[in-house]
Every structure is written in structure tokens, then in C-alpha cells.
Amino acid sequence: MSPTLERIASNARLPAEADVVVIGAGIVGSAAAYYLAKRGHAVALVEKGVVGGEQSSRNWGWCRQQNRDARELPLAMRAMDLWDSFSREIGGDIGFRRSGLVYASNDTGQIAQWEKWRETARQFGIDTRMLSGSEAAAMTGGHSWRGGVHSVSDGKAEPARAAPVLAEGARSHGASIHQDCAARGLDITNGAVSGVITEKGLIRTRSVILSGGAWASAFCRRHGIRFPQASIRSTILRTEVAPKLLNALYTPDCALTRRLDGSYTIAISGKGTLEITPQGLRYAREFLPMFIKRLKAVEFGLGTSFFRGPEALGGWAFDRETPFERIRVLDPVPSRTSVALTLARARALYPALQDVAVRESWGSYIDSTPDAVPVISPVAGLQGFVLAAGFSGHGFGLGPAAGHLAADLAVGDTPIVDPRPFRHSRLIDGSRGEIGEF
């Protein structure tokens, strides 16, 4: 079942032209539309389903600098400032709180990794504090831990609200929003974008941002662009409103996040299923090192995604129904065994949750690149096209700055951070970065 999500209305009419068309209204596309419209550009935000309906409403809501790959840190730091400014700028509570994030573990290897990351934190001036076993215990209701870390100025926002509120912010500056409106493909003239072909008609434009989440690789492939991307299916649950036990806690067993309404989002970090798909096979070589290094908890499975969905076989014509219209919202069935295991672990950690029921559970695909760093970049050979996808399980917190950077690149403004770490070419020409430590 899909999670609770704030719904917003669409604009009545599709514009015939726009300065920029943003394809995909998750947190990244909504943020891109917001910053473009705020600067006075005519923007159309097109979404095949509903604003925020896929990953951006299905995540834990953590907005963190802690444990990031150093290549992402400048972007993550800018993102925190932008999160701070939203409520002030847009109005409406997007749920962002610098509540701090607590990590606790009994795994000495993991604690050593956190300790090692402190050197990165020091270089960037990020306030993070290692916790002794007794300090970690004091911060987590008395459990016994070997150690932990407290990222003091990190926080969380409300996934059910963030993308819709940002999209409304874009509209207040003149952007138009079009849901149930899949982009079927690009109109291309002499190697440059000249329009976006949607299921509701053509929008003429010279500038496109593709922020299509798990669908981005398929969209790119239709235009001959190689974008190695793989998705892991994961399961997550939300409780009924419960007593206040914590703000946000990661442990190797499970992670709990208190939401605005007093319920908890609970999940097991890293646990998921990698479904064998034609796209997965195409990019298997690129992803092998990552799966070996990072995703020990991942199971392999064969399901309907081989034939249906973003990673399935086949192309499509622009004048009839496409895969984007056949699956308006990616809403994979949550794993019942994962829900039961997650709940049992959370209750073992916090017996006060014993009688608290599960309100909803849902599945989601987490889209990733081979080096776990997103692509936010123009693409060689196609003028006017900016790709912003592959957020590798940590794009919600980055979202505002990622959208800002995509917007900067689309209209040629000074980029909010150095865009080179996010270049598309690193995944194509062998100049690929190392796999991130975390």
C-alpha cells in the first residue's frame, strides 16, 4: 500500500512552451522547479503519477551530512541550509527539524568506520560527536551499546509533505504542475532538445531536467543515452501514534524515526531485494563491486519487474501508451516477513512499542548508481538536457540542493557547488569515482 501523502491539484492546461520542462516531481524535480520559477523562468513540472508519489514520500526522512561520501558533502551542507529556509520562504510546515541523528552499534568495525569518518567531518567543519557505550545507552533509553555517534546538527523532514509543499512553492512563483502526465520522450532537433512529448501534448522547450528517479535510465535509453542505474526493493512500516521515545535512531537491527504526528517510521537499513531484470543484466558489470562491497543484506529475486516497470525489456512509440502510463506510481508490495521482522526488532529495542499497531507498510525501489553518488549533469551529445537521478538511497536530504544544482545547470547560472563530482561522464568514460565508504 502506498504511504500517506499530501495531495495537490494540477494546473488545468498544459503550456505550449516553457523555458524549462522538469520531468518527474519527486523531491529533486519539485526543488528544481521551485528554484527555477523563483528566478523568473517559465517552468512546467510534469509527473506521470502524483507529486511525491514514489521514493520521495517512501523514505525515512533523514537529512544528514553524517557518514556521507566526501564528494557529496558540499551539496549536503548546502541542502541543510535550504531545508532551514523553506518554512520561512514558502510557508507551511515541511517538517524539517534539526533534531540530531543518533547512531548506536555493538559492531566494533562499524564504530571504527564512524570514528574514521570524523576526519572527513573535521575537514568540512561538521559537528559530529562519538558516543561511548554509556553515552549511547543514555541517548537510546538505556540499551547497552559498545558505542555510537551523534550528528548534532543533522535532522529530518516529513516525506509525506516535502515534495508537494515545494511544488506548491514553485507554483506560487508561476510554475505549472501537471500530474497524470507522463513525458513519453524528447523532441530533438540537430542534437538539441526542442520539446518534450507528453501524453497530453507537446511542450516546446530548449531545456529539460530529467528527475525521474528509478525510471531515468529507461528514459535515457530510449534516446540512446547510457545511464547505469539499478534499484533495490525495500520494505518500510509506519506505526500508529506512540509515546515519545526518540527523534531518530539508527541501529544495525532497525532504524526508527519519529514523525510530525507522533507515529514512527521503522525499517531495517540495507535490507532489500535486487530483482533480476534486463536493465540489471545490462549494467551488471558496473554494479558488481558495489553489490559485493555494500549490500550484504540484499537478496536476489525474479519477479514481474523483468517484464513490467522501469527496468523491463522493450522500447515504446511516442504516439501511444508508454510504460510510464502503465505504472503511474511504483508501489511494490511490501514483504510481509520484513514487516514482521522489523516490528519484532523495534519492539525488542523499545518494549513500549509492544502494543502499538502498524498503521501502514509499503514497498519502494531505491535507485542507485554504481558508485552510490548521483548524476546531476548535462549529457554529452544532447544539448539542453540535464540528468538528475541515481540518488542511491540518500537523495531526500540532498533533494533541495540537488534540485538547485540541476536548475543552475539547466539555465547556465553559477552552480551552487562544484558540479564535477556529479558528472554523467564518470560512469561512461572510465573516470568513475570509487564506491562511497557508506
Ligand SMILES: Cc1cc2nc3c(=O)[nH]c(=O)nc-3n(C[C@H](O)[C@H](O)[C@H](O)COP(=O)(O)OP(=O)(O)OC[C@H]3O[C@@H](n4cnc5c(N)ncnc54)[C@H](O)[C@@H]3O)c2cc1C
Ligand atoms: C525506504 C527508503 C528509505 C530512504 N531513506 C532516506 C533518508 O532517510 N534520507 C535520504 O536522504 N534519502 C532516503 N531515501 C532515498 C530518497 O527517498 C531518494 O533518493 C529520493 O527521494 C529520490 O528523489 P527523486 O526526486 O530523485 O526520485 P523520486 O521521488 O522517485 O521521483 C521521481 C518521480 O519521477 C516520476 N517520473 C518518472 N518518469 C517519468 C516520466 N517519464 N514522466 C513523468 N514523470 C516521471 C515518477 O513518477 C516519480 O514521481 C530512502 C529511500 C527509500 C526507498
